[in-house]
Amino acid sequence: xxxxxxxxxxDELSRLPGIGPKSAQRLAFHLVKAPAEEAKRLAEAILQxxxxxxxxxxxxxxxxxxxxxxxxxxxxxxxxxxxxxxPKDAATIERAGVVRGRYHVLGGAISPLDGIGPDDLRVxxxxxxxxxxxxxxxxxxxxxxxxxxATAMYVAALLKPVGVKVTRLASGLPVGGDLEYADEVTLSxxxxxxxxx
Amino acid sequence: xxxxxxxGVVLRAVKLGEADKIITVMTQGSGKVRAVAKGIRKTTSRFxxxxxxxxxxxxxxxxxxxxxxxxSQAEIIGSFRAIRGxxxxxxxxxxMLEAVDKVAEEHERxxxxxxxxxxxxxxxxxxxxxxxxxxxSFLLKLLSxxxxxxxxxxxxxxxxxxxxxxxxxQGGAVCASCAELDAGPVSAEALAYLAGLAGSDLLKAGAxxxxxxxxxxxxxxxxxxxxxxxxxxxxxxxxxxxxxxx
Ligand SMILES: [Zn+2]
Ligand SMILES: [Zn+2]
Numbered sequence: 001x002x003x004x005x006x007x008x009x010x011d012e013l014s015r016l017p018g019i020g021p022k023s024a025q026r027l028a029f030h031l032v033k034a035p036a037e038e039a040k041r042l043a044e045a046i047l048q049x050x051x052x053x054x055x056x057x058x059x060x061x062x063x064x065x066x067x068x069x070x071x072x073x074x075x076x077x078x079x080x081x082x083x084x085x086x087p088k089d090a091a092t093i094e095r096a097g098v099v100r101g102r103y104h105v106l107g108g109a110i111s112p113l114d115g116i117g118p119d120d121l122r123v124x125x126x127x128x129x130x131x132x133x134x135x136x137x138x139x140x141x142x143x144x145x146x147x148x149x150a151t152a153m154y155v156a157a158l159l160k161p162v163g164v165k166v167t168r169l170a171s172g173l174p175v176g177g178d179l180e181y182a183d184e185v186t187l188s189x190x191x192x193x194x195x196x197x
Numbered sequence: 198x199x200x201x202x203x204x205g206v207v208l209r210a211v212k213l214g215e216a217d218k219i220i221t222v223m224t225q226g227s228g229k230v231r232a233v234a235k236g237i238r239k240t241t242s243r244f245x246x247x248x249x250x251x252x253x254x255x256x257x258x259x260x261x262x263x264x265x266x267x268x269s270q271a272e273i274i275g276s277f278r279a280i281r282g283x284x285x286x287x288x289x290x291x292x293m294l295e296a297v298d299k300v301a302e303e304h305e306r307x308x309x310x311x312x313x314x315x316x317x318x319x320x321x322x323x324x325x326x327x328x329x330x331x332x333x334s335f336l337l338k339l340l341s342x343x344x345x346x347x348x349x350x351x352x353x354x355x356x357x358x359x360x361x362x363x364x365x366x367q368g369g370a371v372c373a374s375c376a377e378l379d380a381g382p383v384s385a386e387a388l389a390y391l392a393g394l395a396g397s398d399l400l401k402a403g404a405x406x407x408x409x410x411x412x413x414x415x416x417x418x419x420x421x422x423x424x425x426x427x428x429x430x431x432x433x434x435x436x437x438x439x440x441x442x443x
Contacts, residue, residue, distance in 0.1 A: 018212060110441070112291035113209055113250075113298075115432030117439065145210075146250050150287050150441075157284065158443040174240040185246035185276045 006032065058129070060105035060122050062087045070094070070102055077101040079136040083126065083155060085109050085143060093141060101139070104129065109147040110154055118154055126155065130164055137165045144171040144189075203227050204255045204274060206314055207248055208294045212238065220248050220268065221298060222256065225311045229301035232258055232266035247271040251280060251290055253315065264303055279322045286321050288441040289328035292433045293317045293335050299429045300343050309342055316399050325403025329437055330394065333416070334402035336423055337395040345426035347419075349392040359385070363418050365425035387415040 014024035056068035080101025090103040106121040142148035172190030205224035253275040259267040280286040317335040347369035352360045360370035364380035
């Protein structure tokens, strides 16, 4: 434990996701030793981001106004929604240029261990959007891990009564990998998702 | 660095840096182990799905100088596929993983806790009609194993039969003359239900759902008792209680 401003800084930094007490200490001392300019730039960038970046009212992605760039774009296919956990996932899929529709950002994944249930995610908004906007296909692109799969199951069950087509990104063998290194969970999912040629 | 071999169940995995994860494993012989899985988040990682939470694995681990070890190799023993494919089973399993994470001590051998977890998950993997009851039965067994066996058939203080009140602090059901201020009323049915869950085989605990009213009464008592004695909040319990199935 330190005293005064340095401890305050350590405390604030250790609230950030992925930052443990040790990393917080290292970052705090780095910032204190760095030139005043560097610390100012960081503080300014945080404040600017807080003031100018909002979350899109439609999809929950980051936006500079009410709506994000993608939701404003009239040329996007309005009948397809791609559901992701975080804005960064939408950005990744967008970079690949494979989805012509729009996105819906849930803001995380169901993880009871961490106290995160459906009520903590934007699932109700998704349901309303699908009903309101005449969406014909929902592509679930949550992470292919335990929590992402549970979230996908939940979303699929929630949308079932609506009658919309729900699909899930295939999981399986990584492109560029070797079959002999595949584990049985990955292999069985790849087999389930096999397609005719 | 010394290398050791263990088998265990992966309780949780949290991201570390750019491509790594820290996994927490309840092992058979070394208690709870926290270890770094390097590069696991890359799609071409040799670990693949082997270190996902809710996987029974055999591991080769480098013992670290701090509390963090490093996973060298992992092979899947069992992956509980039924649990992964059902929201109700998943929610019940998460409660088991969380409870074990909260009571297990790092590098302190606890074979009975490991076997309880394995038994709980195997029971869930058979697809019981009421998964939440299996988790609740599991929680009662875990409390007993940790030295907090709740008294359910007799007064926790004087041992007289037919107690009518319940106090977590006093150790469970209590009679009117022993009850302290924090004790609240409890029905004989709710106590009998909890006693049934405590004594039940995990494979049979979820065979049928209880009367909803009895469950509504018994559940907060059990959850409150667990959090009181584990001295931790159990984040998964509200989600288990509300049911994950939409
Ligand atoms: Zn948007
Ligand atoms: Zn008494």
